[in-house]
Amino acid sequence: MLLEMRKIAVNYGKINAIRDISIAVPEGKIVTIIGGNGAGKTTTLRAMSGxxxxxxxxxxxxxxxxxxLPAHKVVAHGIAHVPEGRRIFKDMTVEENLRTGAFLRRDKPEIERDLEQVYDRFPRLRERRVQRAQTMSGGEQQMLAIGRALMSKPRLLLMDEPSMGLAPVIVEEIARIIEEINAQGLSVVLVEQNAELALELAHHAYVLETGNTAMEGPAHELRGNEHVRAAYLGL
Structure with a gap:
């Protein structure tokens, strides 16, 4: 197993944000975590990434x-986090943002090669490499956040609400990118408010409710579950 969370609990002050959560991420798979607002999805990802x-x-x-471990040492182990809201450096250029993703690396030739691969994957970033990140569209900023994470050369990519606030055509593009990077061997943990999209992309799924694991199983099975269909798919 690539990553395992065993009976995890996280508090915010005196409030239990998540409790007794166990999640397993097999190598080469997409695992999704779905649930309503306040269920503990983002907290779970933040715990994973330190x-x-x-x-x-x-x-x-x-x-x-x-x-x-502190967050930067978790990155060094091979875990990269694409946070909710993108969190790019808006006053920096596209290329400066991308290079920050490789701040722990010392293999300069490999960094340049990986930068070109990011540009090949996201042609719009290549076109805007000297543009300030704050002037880009929401979809472009999301691509930049993903590209920056890939520059750390991760084994596991954590993605928090990558479709949030994006037009449907851009959501489809982001979904295609997730499938492509997974097909190349990168494991993914995906938190998504768009449960239908998440369950389409994932191999395995966890449903969180009020800080606890309500259910888990193969994503295609949960798509057919009556509770999941009623509560999260609007069916």
Missing amino acids: MIPIVAGEILFEGTRIDH
């Missing part, structure tokens, strides 16, 4: 515990 501390449980990456 952005917030856990108060119980353990997180293992390739069999090694990482839950005690």
